[in-house]
Amino acid sequence: MTLPIASVPNGTVTSAKGFSAGGVFAGIKTPGPDKKDLGIIYSEQPCAVAGTFSQNTIISSTVVLDQERVGTDKTVHAVVVNSGCANTAVGEQGMIDAKEMTKLAAEHLGVSEEQTLVSSTGVIGVEIPMALMREFIPQIEVTADTHGGNEFAKAILTTDKRTKEIAVSFDVDGVTHTVGGVSKGSGMIHPNMATMLAYVATDAKVDSAFLQSTLSEAVKLSFNQIDVDGDQSTNDTVLLMANGEAGGSEISGGDEASETFAEAVRQVCEFLAIEIARDGEGATKLIEVTVDGAASDDDALLASRSCAASMLVKTAVYGRDPNWGRIFMAVGKAEIKLDEAKIDCYVNDIQIVAEGKGISYNVQSVVSALGGDEVRLRVALNIGDGYGRAWGCDLTEEYVVFNSAYTT
Amino acid sequence: MTLPIASVPNGTVTSAKGFSAGGVFAGIKTPGPDKKDLGIIYSEQPCAVAGTFSQNTIISSTVVLDQERVGTDKTVHAVVVNSGCANTAVGEQGMIDAKEMTKLAAEHLGVSEEQTLVSSTGVIGVEIPMALMREFIPQIEVTADTHGGNEFAKAILTTDKRTKEIAVSFDVDGVTHTVGGVSKGSGMIHPNMATMLAYVATDAKVDSAFLQSTLSEAVKLSFNQIDVDGDQSTNDTVLLMANGEAGGSEISGGDEASETFAEAVRQVCEFLAIEIARDGEGATKLIEVTVDGAASDDDALLASRSCAASMLVKTAVYGRDPNWGRIFMAVGKAEIKLDEAKIDCYVNDIQIVAEGKGISYNVQSVVSALGGDEVRLRVALNIGDGYGRAWGCDLTEEYVVFNSAYTT
Missing domain, CATH: 3.60.70.12 (L-amino peptidase D-ALA esterase/amidase)
Incomplete structure (x- = not known):
């Protein structure tokens, strides 16, 4: 306490x-x-x-x-x-x-x-x-x-x-x-x-x-x-x-x-x-990724960070694209324990994936959620008690302009 | 043979x-x-x-x-x-x-x-x-x-x-x-x-x-x-x-x-x-990174790939910026064996770093080299015989546009 x-x-x-x-x-x-x-x-x-x-x-x-x-x-x-x-x-x-x-x-x-x-x-x-x-x-x-x-x-x-x-x-x-x-x-x-x-x-x-x-x-x-x-x-x-x-x-x-x-x-x-x-270079929004129900806290920390660091997740959030395939890819590349058929995904609090498969959600509400200044992605692995969060920002044209602007 | x-x-x-x-x-x-x-x-x-x-x-x-x-x-x-x-x-x-x-x-x-x-x-x-x-x-x-x-x-x-x-x-x-x-x-x-x-x-x-x-x-x-x-x-x-x-x-x-x-x-x-x-998404050029003189081939493969995968190296090449600090960062984050004071760097065949420090090179010639369709970066670690190459492409605004273009 x-x-x-x-x-x-x-x-x-x-x-x-x-x-x-x-x-x-x-x-x-x-x-x-x-x-x-x-x-x-x-x-x-x-x-x-x-x-x-x-x-x-x-x-x-x-x-x-x-x-x-x-x-x-x-x-x-x-x-x-x-x-x-x-x-x-x-x-x-x-x-x-x-x-x-x-x-x-x-x-x-x-x-x-x-x-x-x-x-x-x-x-x-x-x-x-x-x-x-x-x-x-x-x-x-x-x-x-x-x-x-x-x-x-x-x-x-x-x-x-x-x-x-x-x-x-x-x-x-x-x-x-x-x-x-x-x-x-x-x-x-x-x-x-x-x-x-x-x-x-x-x-x-x-x-x-x-x-x-x-x-x-x-x-x-x-x-x-x-x-x-x-x-x-x-x-x-x-x-x-x-x-x-x-x-x-x-x-x-x-x-x-x-x-x-x-x-x-x-x-x-x-x-x-x-x-x-x-305040990342070129960022327009904060992305918070929560992974829960993992086999361990360390697994959840790894998976959440992999997701927050993925260029394809960052660009999807920038484009307000509820592209959960990229979230799956990013969680999977962390090479943690998981059971694909048990994964649920949420954007803010709107569920878009249940038991490993996309569900019929109201697309416009998710697009709106992705349009905010802060986007919360949650991946529930449903196999244990492991919990972790990570934070990233979206990847925008501005990041590229910022870092390729060479002026000699 | x-x-x-x-x-x-x-x-x-x-x-x-x-x-x-x-x-x-x-x-x-x-x-x-x-x-x-x-x-x-x-x-x-x-x-x-x-x-x-x-x-x-x-x-x-x-x-x-x-x-x-x-x-x-x-x-x-x-x-x-x-x-x-x-x-x-x-x-x-x-x-x-x-x-x-x-x-x-x-x-x-x-x-x-x-x-x-x-x-x-x-x-x-x-x-x-x-x-x-x-x-x-x-x-x-x-x-x-x-x-x-x-x-x-x-x-x-x-x-x-x-x-x-x-x-x-x-x-x-x-x-x-x-x-x-x-x-x-x-x-x-x-x-x-x-x-x-x-x-x-x-x-x-x-x-x-x-x-x-x-x-x-x-x-x-x-x-x-x-x-x-x-x-x-x-x-x-x-x-x-x-x-x-x-x-x-x-x-x-x-x-x-x-x-x-x-x-x-x-x-x-x-x-x-x-x-x-x-032919990477949005790419305008191929980047070939060679690391030689490493402690082992595996070290050279790791370091060359770290460099070819770095967003800051990719954007620097896109912007024709001979920013060797980013190359150092990318080689260093591979956590391989190295001695900073022995590192030489080259863009195409033009040396820009000798024994870990920037040298007075002709900037315009390097900017021109970085403007080509293929850019060769070479990092000579000078501590062994390890050799490895990796390939990437530059990171451009087009990559972001490509991957954030959501159309519902």
């Missing part, structure tokens, strides 16, 4: 006590109204820290550096993030620049370099313009209010259409604990691959091993279940920082407060992940 | 002795000039037969039936194929109709039902219009000439833009052996997923176990290395039939004739696979 969890109005990464943030425009990206490309999240108190990172064999030096500085018994004070340049595939200069960015941020904030993390997102194969970093990192003002969190949320965007921010809170023995977060998703500067970045900050005091297991489980059910285009960035990073400023007892698993904390982190991650899927 | 292998002019599936074929328009697809949707390949002599089939958990009844009838010590005389309807996800009716199709073809040809195979391609979830099958299967005239092979090649197309046909021949001790084949790739009728079908026929006399191992190896290097949209059909089928009509000695492995036969089959499969990639 968990305690009640409440949404925090205008919640962001600074909603948790003791966290401040800010962002500036350094000139890495092309200028634009209210554009930022460099930001910092800071906590005066040292934070226990957990992280999950890209599984790509080729990763940014920033990811290598963060992996060294994140872990049990390590603490951090800050993370500095730039957008517009990925600091990836630039040889040895990558690590030199990543380290200097943390040094510049640490000196600016008066903390140690080893307790400062760094992320970059943007074009691969181009060195970070360090002259801009040296000039602008010292100019980043961090504030503990919503404004500070919002400035940071802007600073990490590439061509995302909007910021992605949330916070939730729960009370344990009269002490309010808050979990806030920001993320960015799919975009490009010079047409390029996107990076998924997310930062979650809490004022709960959390045991570092429990912090990592909580984050890993939440990421498994959220960020690892979204798909825009099947491609995996070299820079993907999710960080969870806990500074203990709420003043409550340590959260280390095995009780109601811990379960509530894990649920709050999951909710924040799920919201931030869904917002990334919704 | 292999013996010389020659191309057969106007080669097709009937180029091998003793095979005849034909096709008719039965009315499953919408009518059009010279359109066919139902065809047969036939051999009077019984054929040893090998097959590879879709790995999707949900497969057509035609695939289930063919799997039962293909194998060591089994022989077949014919395969009947319709386009326009996949005979998939239609419940128990699927197998009833698949069997009846083979019965109709067997009666028409005067062979046994158990020695007749069947494939279907088209919309999922719709039953085969058996009234049309009963009327038109008996009307299919099979002929042993190029015309017959060409009619069959037309009959299996969905929205492929052209037929895919080839034959090669080689002499063993003065006896000419021929291997001919046809395939079809990505298309739709009512917007739907594509099916990959290929039929290879040879007049060589081949031991059935050697026939299967030859086909499996050839498919691994050809059909399994192409990608249009990452989705895997429920009906994918490749069949290899050998009727021994050339009159040569049995080919059973371990000698020059066997190696030559395997090489001829590989060449036919590679040609047919490349033609499918080139």
Whole structure:
């Protein structure tokens, strides 16, 4: 059982006590109204820290550096993030620049370099313009209010259409604990691959091993279940920082407060992940795929993600085509246990397949359902209790235009 | 070593002795000039037969039936194929109709039902219009000439833009052996997923176990290395039939004739696979990705396929964008062994990356290379002798239009 969890109005990464943030425009990206490309999240108190990172064999030096500085018994004070340049595939200069960015941020904030993390997102194969970093990192003002969190949320965007921010809170023995977060998703500067970045900050005091297991489980059910285009960035990073400023007892698993904390982190991650899927390049709608009645939760997670990632499901939803043959194909290619003759399918709540075969449904109602901003596909396998969800977006001409627009 | 292998002019599936074929328009697809949707390949002599089939958990009844009838010590005389309807996800009716199709073809040809195979391609979830099958299967005239092979090649197309046909021949001790084949790739009728079908026929006399191992190896290097949209059909089928009509000695492995036969089959499969990639939905060009210097051939096959299947590589090639960061991302997400600092990349023969970093190349020459009908990407990993190739096509707005055009 968990305690009640409440949404925090205008919640962001600074909603948790003791966290401040800010962002500036350094000139890495092309200028634009209210554009930022460099930001910092800071906590005066040292934070226990957990992280999950890209599984790509080729990763940014920033990811290598963060992996060294994140872990049990390590603490951090800050993370500095730039957008517009990925600091990836630039040889040895990558690590030199990543380290200097943390040094510049640490000196600016008066903390140690080893307790400062760094992320970059943007074009691969181009060195970070360090002259801009040296000039602008010292100019980043961090504030503990919503404004500070919002400035940071802007600073990490590439061509995302909007910021992605949330916070939730729960009370344990009269002490309010808050979990806030920001993320960015799919975009490009010079047409390029996107990076998924997310930062979650809490004022709960959390045991570092429990912090990592909580984050890993939440990421498994959220960020690892979204798909825009099947491609995996070299820079993907999710960080969870806990500074203990709420003043409550340590959260280390095995009780109601811990379960509530894990649920709050999951909710924040799920919201931030869904917002990334919704804001995918060229997307006009969010697709939520639920698979239930699977042999296991893992099977349901695999099948739902296969469906959310299928180009033919994405284009069918875009075209408002209740083409359940493509859903069958996508579930089947996940190579999970299933019995074709037991499968039911629904679009929103309208059943279109019963026991493996199409039924006579009102086509226009399904076409209308597929025309909304959010489309819910449900595949009931009816062979067990396994349950999983995944989120994607539709695939439109705009995605192709976006990613093939080369301008030399 | 292999013996010389020659191309057969106007080669097709009937180029091998003793095979005849034909096709008719039965009315499953919408009518059009010279359109066919139902065809047969036939051999009077019984054929040893090998097959590879879709790995999707949900497969057509035609695939289930063919799997039962293909194998060591089994022989077949014919395969009947319709386009326009996949005979998939239609419940128990699927197998009833698949069997009846083979019965109709067997009666028409005067062979046994158990020695007749069947494939279907088209919309999922719709039953085969058996009234049309009963009327038109008996009307299919099979002929042993190029015309017959060409009619069959037309009959299996969905929205492929052209037929895919080839034959090669080689002499063993003065006896000419021929291997001919046809395939079809990505298309739709009512917007739907594509099916990959290929039929290879040879007049060589081949031991059935050697026939299967030859086909499996050839498919691994050809059909399994192409990608249009990452989705895997429920009906994918490749069949290899050998009727021994050339009159040569049995080919059973371990000698020059066997190696030559395997090489001829590989060449036919590679040609047919490349033609499918080139003719992918909405494609404007063929992309060939070569990975060499890998730790193993399997690593090279995986990495080349990951690259050929990446939506961001496909859109970059479409946009003539020499964006090697996307190539790095795609190679890295294959999770093979590599050393980033040793990677070289080439577009056609122009080097753009040396030792993991971008070099100063003439941009316009690369943009021009990317503008051709065929683009060759090469990734040299420089850590071993592993070699592999894969083929894809670019991703264009047309693919999205094609697959989202719902018209009710």
